[in-house]
Amino acid sequence: MIQATAGLPEGVDLRNTVLILGGVFLVTVVLRALPFAAMRFFRESALVAWLGIAMPVGVMVVLVMFTLVSSSDRPGGVGAALIAVAVTVALHLWKRSATWSILLGTALYVVLVNWV
Structure with a gap:
């Protein structure tokens, strides 16, 4: 060997x-x-169909809450997180595109936390 x-x-x-x-x-x-x-x-399960509708919203709520709670000890603080959440919601209401609103809201949060 x-x-x-x-x-x-x-x-x-x-x-x-x-x-x-x-x-x-x-x-x-x-x-x-x-x-x-x-x-x-x-x-054909009704439960799986319901989970397919409810889970994405639930996951987003958990992620937003985690970001807001944990941002108090980060640069930019809660203000950066609230601005990013507000922009994300506004973009989603305007364009109705989850992909673009999440992508641009996340990018804004990264910019606010790292460079402002």
Whole structure:
């Protein structure tokens, strides 16, 4: 067997490292593919249809609340977060495009926090 260290620390075996990483890779692929494979059983489900409508709004509310609560100790503070939220809401009401309003609102928040 080849005794390649491959830059690993002393005492770490290359074979065991490859086996562990292979297992992690396999579990990750299966866990990511499982929802898509299971979806065919839930296509007609009223619960899944409702979750498809309610979850994006719920996730956005959680993200906005997290940003507002955690921004008090960051540069720009709550003011930067409130300005970015107001611009995001205004853009969404004006253009009715979630993609553009979230993208431009996030970009504005990044600019306000980092450069103002």
